[in-house]
Amino acid sequence: MLFNSLDFAIFLPVVFILYWFVFNRNLKHQNLLVAVSSYVFYGWWDYRFLSLIIFSTILDYWIGRGIVHTSLPKQKKILLWISIIINLGFLGIFKYYNFFIDNFRSAFSFLGYEINTNSLNIILPVGISFYTFQTLSYSIDVYKGNLKPTNDFIKFAAFVSFFPQLVAGPIERATNLLPQFYKRRRFSYENSVNGLRQILWGLFKKVVIADNCAVYANYIFENSLELPGSTLFIGALLFTIQIYCDFSGYSDIAIGTSRLFGFNLMKNFAFPYFSRDIAEFWRRWHISLSTWFRDYLYIPLGGSKGGVLIKIRNTFIIFIVSGFWHGANWTFIVWGTLNAIYFLPLLLSNKNRNNLGIVAENNNMPSLKELFQMLGTFLLTIFAWIFFRAESLNHAISYIGEILSWSLFNPPSSLDVIGLKKILIFLIVLFFMIEWFGRKGDYALDNIIFLKSKLVRWGFYSFIVFLIGMFMYTEKTNFIYFQF
Template identity: 65%
Template structure:
């Protein structure tokens, strides 16, 4: 069930109405409704995979209870590893089995040996990477005694399968979301209005920006040998805004819908294309995944506490694993490694410190230096996105080779001026709203008539420039 579908347009009001009809005092009944609605939402794609979510929920709920009862270190470690192996085992089988078999066959073929292994016709369950990491966070936090194990199985099921963010995040931590299922939730009109505003902006990102950019990105990437370098550069530009509008749009919709039900999800994007270096970009892009790897992989490996060699090793591990998390293809691994290489100069010069200030913090426009920094960061990110979008490594290398030829200065062969104007409108709106959690959060400074004219404008643009419907990119991860 897609957020931008008629099915969901009917599904959401029904669940919303029943949820608040039950009332905030009957928490367990509300949780049961959310769990049922979430299973219906997920089962809309393929009901057979509901058993995976249910099994994962039962395993981690049971292990959490057991961890709460035992203090024996060896037993606690065993329980933790059971949870990790079960969850990553399912993820590995459905997502990576064929990749490893194909890679093994190719390796033996390279050395002149034939290996008779066959791949399986496996369908990747939608969102398995997201809910696997979400439920793992619960077990790890209970093991580390950062969270008390819950005894409410229905609440835990609702936490694991919470439909607004089930299939494409944000990846919620148990320490943030799970306790909200045990608290009384009252309808807050102002919070709901803000949620609807964020949903509106998320839909605009998806329907107008991402889906329209996808059309031209697909044409150019799929026929890259037929176009000159400047057109290929534009194709990479379109994909950059396709993936940003698509993924951050989903996150905005998920966060906004959650607010309608009295839940607060963590922010997942913070205007990443206004970053001044690659470290800042990764603090602003897919924040829930970046912080998950930081807390559950990078820091346990030693983080930045060791010498330079350890910092470099851990940086490459976290980026390569992050790339592999995105998909079973060497293009994603190279994409991760490339971002690690981008990070190296900052590590070597010790300039990867956390910088929380905004670009042009106290000014309307950025300085010339900041413009240069943002342009360079965006450009190297654009290069990495080519590997992310390409079908395989040869496709990516061919695309980049053709892009960096003398023909780069030639006339652009595909120039959809209307779509580029819409992207420009999007960038300007994001820039003006960069001090908020999302671009149009701080729009209250406008007088009410102007504010409503702006909302109507967004709706008109969505109806007038609806791109060809595209599945959310991160559904495949």
């Protein structure tokens, strides 16, 4: 079920009414409603994949209980590894099996040996990378003693399958979300209004900006061999805007929806395109995944405490694994490697934590130095996103090669062909202005001075709703991160 669909527009109010007006007196019934509603939400795509998430839920529920009820460290470790191997095993089969088989076949073919191997004709379950990491964090935290295992299966099932963030995050930690299922939730008008405001902004980013940028970005990437470098750069720029608005838009809707039900999810984006260096960018982009890899991979490997070679090794591991998490394609691995290369000079010079605060925190506009820092970081990010979007390494290399050719200085006359509209350019500029002046809040509309007036506020909300209705496509448009 898509957030930007009529199905969800009906589903959400129904669940909301049942949650607050029918089951509001019994916490167990509320949690059961959340679990059942989440299974309906997930099964809307393909009910067959419900068996996977239910199996993972049962597995890690019993693993958690098993770890705490055994006093032998060796048995605790065995139980943890059972959870890791089975969960990552499912992820490996559904997401990476064909990738490894195809590359195994290609490697032997390169050496002059032809082998017969069969690929699997399987569909990638939606959200498997997200809920797999969520259940793994539970088992690991129980093993480390950071969390007491739950004895309530309904609460645990609701935590694993919580529908607002089930499909594309944020990847919640059990230490944050699971305890919220133990507390009685009371309806808060203020919290609900805040949630609706964040949902509105998320829909604007997805429907108005991301989906419309996608039309032109897709055309340019699919016809890159016929277009000059200037147009290809515009295509990369549009995809850079698209992927941020698409993914952060999903996170805004997820967090806002959670607020409607009295839950607080972690912040997943913190205005990353206003970053002054790559280290700051990765502290602000997909925060739930970045911190997951930091806590469960980077720090256990030694983090930044070892010598130079250890720091380099750990940096490349975490970025390459992060790239591979996104998809079974060499383009994602190169994308991760490229970001590691960007990050290393900052780490080795101890400058990776230079920019911890908000850019231009006490000013309305950035300084000239900050402006150039943001521009440089943004250009590096655009370059990396080309690998992320390209169909193959050859496609990415040819795309970049054309951008770096003299055709970059040719007028992008082909824009007449793709029909890039001035209204979209205006909306993109408007979007960045709102993000800039709202950068001190949890999301753009959370802390904007000109929205203090009630008349202006409601006029602005009406304008956003109008734009969403005007630019919404009649056919359903998936979120980019559903494929991961």
